[in-house]
Amino acid sequence: MLDKVLAGKFMERVRNYTDYNVNIMDEKGIIIASKDEERVGSFHEVAYRILQGEGDEISVSEKDEFLGVKEGVNIAIVENRKRIGVIGITGKAREIKPIALVMKMAVETMLEYEHYKEDMARRRNEKEKFMGFLLYGGYRDRDELYQLAKRLNYEKNVMRIPILADVQTAEKTELYKIEEQLLAGIKRSPLHGSRDISFIPGEGMVLIFKAVGCGVKEMPGRYRDEIRAYVESFADDVRKKGICCRYFVGSVQNCLDSYQVGYRHCQWLKDRAADNSEILFFYDFVDEYVSSLIPATELHGMFQAFCSALDDETKETLVELTGALDRNDYNLVKSSQDLFIHKNTLVFRLNKIREQLNVNPVQKTREREFLKYLCRYLKSR
Template sequence: MDSILAGKLIERISNFTDYNVNIMDENGILVASRMKERIGSFHEVAFDIINGTDDTVMVDMDNPETGVKAGVNMAIYTNKKKVGVVGVTGSPDTVLSVAKIIKMSVEVMMEYEMYKYESMKKYNLREQLMHLIFYNDNFEREDLSKYFKALNLDEEILRIPILIQIENSEVYMTKVKEILDGNKFRSRQDIGDSTKEDFIFLFKGIGCDIRNLMQDYKYLVGEYLSPLLQYIRARHLVYNIYVGPIQNDIMYYRQAYLDCMWMQKNMGNSQNRSFYFYDYMIRYMESRVPASEFNAIFYMLKKELGKKFTDNYTETMEALIEKDYNLAKAGNMLHIHKNTLVYRLDKIREVLNMNPLVNNTEREFMECFYYYLIRK
């Protein structure tokens, strides 16, 4: 009976009953309880149940000498073997039916945990760790820490999350992993794996000083991915790279993965590019605002300005945002002369009385309105 698992079982059971519930291991040691002060104490009745023939023992009154309290104690079985005891404190006549249900619940939950464990055994430790990050919303720090300790990984080192999407990646997956594993910039602190969508996702460990981090991290990513990008480009494959927010706490790793997936889903149809999460903060924050709140802010403008205006607006703002408000580059993106773009922008400024080229507050408003209009 694992004490961490027992503790989780007690937490779940406590959501459905006010009775005190204890779980004792195969040695009769109380490993989990709603009465935290009792954890670690020896439970004589539980020891007798584990080593005897009785599966259920009812105690009519408290025994101050042994510390055993009145209640019902029942053996916990997995694979037809006694692995522990569950006890419910209270008058035996009152709590017997409750104890039976709790015993059954504990056994079912233990079977499920064992099933998950067996399912995970086919993965190596690094794959198990990444599997938790990819697909588990309910892990606790201990769930990740045990893998980091087993793999001798530093939990607090700076790591950059990187999602790599490659056309027909399943065909090239073996070669891609070979290139990444053989990279001279690879660190033993790097962790990663392929996702169910056949993306490559990894956390690149870096030793960069925090004072140089923001100015250097894009170059570090570029150096690390250079051999892979050379291979991809030589074969004229379509790809995108998504670089998420840098982390130094394992509890935020899953969110960093989800942030990369958010970019993959929301960065439009651009190809053969690298996207950096910190460059899209306004758009990310906007995506977290409920549609009803966004409508309350912008629906009036959308309705009153009409489709002709909003179509021109979204096309113009997309180019300006994409090219960091460089008019010449934005014009090239739209295949129009710079002066034509200026004319379009003047029409927008006349209506909204805002100029995104000179006023940051007005730029933020106009970008939010743009993200509202393109929101699906």
């Protein structure tokens, strides 16, 4: 449930940083906070539709007629994978959508932090506090974090790799019991040592910061084999208990106050990577990760002219072909098989694209990169 007081505090901060009119609606579609205070308490029809499952985002134009709604963008506020409210910004959708997405992220982050503080008030033991520091920051200085690590007997400068074990089940009842069983199974592994840090962040997940066993110089070439062997050492055991998981391996970290970065990479991998493998490594998706950080406005500025110059059929063909070629390292035979077309058909379509855009992605790496980001923009449209 979206708290009215919390929404009001957020709106107080918003007033200091933007002139856009921002509204926050609760689970019933009622505006509970707004820069335009006269709208507080009124019904917002589009927010209600979003909360009833009509979509995560609805843009409204001047021509649309909805009860209590102005032109703008409205996006669902999600907590624990459930829509609990909506944030809306008044204005032209194309201009304000990036701002609306940032506002959504800010509200969800604030909610996550507020719930975390409430949890900390209930459970004050040092392991919980240490987990919060590692995942979300919040420590006043580095010494505070290191002193807590010392009391818990965790060496501060050990090279560790975060592994996020995500339970694959749609059943959410008694999920905390599954998490506990999973963590117990992990700790029973002969490869789980005293230098490994493990705990439950919630939502059907267990997080391990696995200490690297090989030396620093050997780590780049050996860490994948170590992680696979580690996961295999307990995966069968937990599967026998009916617990199926996927494992998301984040970036290597050698400093405690950077562990939250590795955890963030695990989360990104879980939410974004289009791969169904049991174990996924963040470093296999660096290009996708870096691309995801590019603001939508930047891509729009780079490619909107190309978008307007291409017809819909060409856009669709371009996205489809480029995606298949990229997945198959630009191997024409494998790409044609991926698309269920003959190789000659693929070559014919590539030649049409080459003639229209004057690019040759098969032979020229720079033009390959150009097409990749152009297609990323086209897909976002």
